Amino acid sequence: MSSKEARLLKLNIRPLWYATPVNTDGTPDHCLLEQLLRYAIAVADCPPGRFIPYIQLHEFEALLFSDVSILTRIASGWLSAHVALAAICAAVESPEQINGLPETKPAAHLERALSHPKYRKRTHAPSAAQKIGLAKIEAKCAFFAGGLAHIRK
Incomplete structure (x- = not known):
């Protein structure tokens, strides 16, 4: 495992999902979650252009x-x-x-x-x-x- 992968694994953003502010309709603020994912990638020194966060709001x-x-x-x-x-x-x-x-x-x-x-x-x-x-x-x-x-x- 590379040092980048190890740093990324240390970042546990799952609790952030549950603490994420919600929109007026009660759904998690997906824009904020995507920003958190971008931050996690940056902290892990991964090239940001290689990861594009997208969280589907609900089912396909x-x-x-x-x-x-x-x-x-x-x-x-x-x-x-x-x-x-x-x-x-x-x-x-x-x-x-x-x-x-x-x-x-x-x-x-x-x-x-x-x-x-x-x-x-x-x-x-x-x-x-x-x-x-x-x-x-x-x-x-x-x-x-x-x-x-x-x-x-």
Whole structure:
């Protein structure tokens, strides 16, 4: 193990997650967490350009709510779920905010609404994300868009 790796291992930022200030919606301040990760990398003398911190706000499936009409056209039996999924989107400012309890996480919403055929993350999510496209996801999900913008620099 190199001295850089040893110094990085000594930095225990996990307690910082639990002590991180929260936003008005009760979620951890991810911008602060990303700054803490950048600091940990700098303290460990790692080249900062080799590590780009990004913490997905909630589950990946939240990003699929960026375009419910495309999502519900992935499988022919899903069209009837459009109204229910659109209502979930209408209740929040951004798909990234869809979460809460285990039964209200994005995947749980999709598993309940998309049942014929049953929604399967490994099968349906890649196809849905590709058909929705990054442009639409970025337009609806500002935090995700910010992460991609940082990578593109």
